[in-house]
Amino acid sequence: MAYVDQGMTGSKATSLIISIAIVAGIGLAMVIGLAVDAVKKEIERVTTVDVTEEEPPPPEEEPPPPEEVPDTAPPPPVAPPPPINISPAPPDIQVQDTIPPPAPPARIIPPPAPAAPPAPPPAPPSQARGATTKNERRWASRISNDYPSRALREEVEGTVGVRVTVGANGRATSCNVTSSSGSSVLDQAACRGMQRYSRFNPALDDAGNPTTGSYSTRITYRLN
Incomplete structure (x- = not known):
């Protein structure tokens, strides 16, 4: 402003301002014109796209009717047939002209017999023996001489067989008549004498x- 005030007059300054304003207006008009053209092109592009008619969608297909299920029961399942095993061909049979001799029988060796148990020690010799008389002649004479008085009166004689049981003390504990003399008096006297x-x-x-x-003997009774 200081330059304008010094070098220019008021009319020149006004002319300059007007020139600048004109130039600015022309530039602004050009800018606005370019902007308007760009907006028109964009509007046309958008309008062209929007105006195009869309094709109607195809009609929806109706669902197929449901299949009718028969009332009859389905057939039973059929099992597949069992597999067939095909055996291979049998091997060829070889025929020998000569028959080999049979193999010798196996030799079976029996196990050794168990050792025999040791023999028991020999038993000591038995010392068993029966009863034997002691001083038989003496006591036999006493029995024979002890003649029953009744048998003497009746003059009865006879021989009596007797069997006595001998105890561990060597005495006759019981007596049985094995052979009767025919007289009960002599039979009783014989057993009584043996026990005594x-x-x-x-x-x-x-x-x-x-x-x-035990011991058996015979006692004889005879009259003198």
Whole structure:
């Protein structure tokens, strides 16, 4: 403004301002014209796109009717046939003209027999024996001489067979008549005399211990 005030007059300044305004207006008009052209082109492009008619969508297809299910039951399942095994061809049979001799039988060796158990020690010899008489002649004479008085009166004679049981002490404990004399008096006298007068060596068992035994004899009664 200082330059305008110094070098120019008021009319020149006005002319300059007007010139500048004109130039500015022309530039502004050009800019606005360009902008308007660009807007028109854009509007035409948009209008062209929008005006195009869209094709109507195709009509929807109706769903097929449901299949009718028959009332009859379905057929039962059929099992597949079993597989067939085809065996291979049998091997060729070889025929030999000569028959080989049979193999020798296997030799079976029996196991050794178990060792025999040791033999038991020999048993000691048995010491068993029956009862034997002791001083038989003496006591037999006493029995025969002890003649029953009734048998003497009746003059009865006879021989009585007796069997006595001998205890471990060597004495006759019981007596049985094995052969009767025919007189009960003589039979009873014989057993009574054996139990009273007879003496024995007792019987022995295997170990040599005295045990019960028996002895048989005959007593004869005779009148003098």
